[in-house]
Amino acid sequence: MTYTGVVTGAVRLAAASLALALALAAGEGAFASLPRSSPTHASASSVAPAAGDRPQLLPAATGPLVGVPQIVTPVLDAGPYVFPVYGPSSYADSYGSDEPGFSYQHGVDIFGELGQPVVAVAGGTVFSVGWNRLDGNRLWLRDHQGNLFYYANLSAFSTAVRNGAHVTGGEVIGFMGNTGDTGGAATHLQFEVHPVSLLYLGDGGAVDPTSYLESWQRLAGLPFPVATGWAPSPPGVVKAPEPGAMLLGSSDIASGGLGVAERG
Secondary structure, three states, X not given: OOHHHHHHHHHHHHHHHHHHHHHHHHHHHHHHOOOOOOOOOOOHHHOOOOOOOOHHHOOOOOOOOOOOOOOOOOOOOOOOOEOOEOOOOEEOOOOOOOEOOEOOOOOEEEEOOOXXXXXXXXXXXXXXXXXXXXXEEEEEEEEOOOOEEEEEEEEEEEOOOOXXXXXXXXXXXXXXXXXXXOOOOOOEEEEEEEOHHHHHHHHHHOEOOHHHHHHOEOOOOOOOOOOOEEOOOOXXXXXXXXXXXXXXXXXXXXXXXXXXXXXX
């Protein structure tokens, strides 16, 4: 190769390098003019995590979760709502805790006295009034928006309650007890909230009731007379109060404390 050829090749290489540098500079300017967006992450609501996973271990989510305790508490619009137990009671935020026989606790336990009146949190319709081995005497309440509320471990039902009965917020629908498989827990009401927007998830649509309970008004008095109580007596189990067994009325509660249901 001649000296002239070497010089010519070097000139061409320099020109190519300069052109490449100019092209890259132009490209950076073009990219800089495009709008930027944050990286896209898969929504936790589209993932079905294993039962027992906890929300705080999952990717951030603003929608419903599958197979784990919910982190959303939708607004309930069929109120006004009232606290589900009349009289002194206590509860802790046990939603999402491990529970034998289930992957986790779907509600909270509200502790009180045997026979303490349990009231409808809002006006609506009661259904599935009856007994099962796990939850004892239980019923469901559907409010006018379609939200569902579950009451379990009752000692008895109000005689005003039957499948399809319409009730008013604050009306006594049952009495606190410890029927069912309670694992030796003290007398309590198992209470769950199932917002209408999450019913498609079945039992997994239950949300933490705590924020609702904290905001709902506790009744200073019962707006309706307390009816007598009744309960089914399934064969082979501890006998619940007989149908018609008297539970103390509102006047007795005001003057002498909460009544106690007789247990056979």
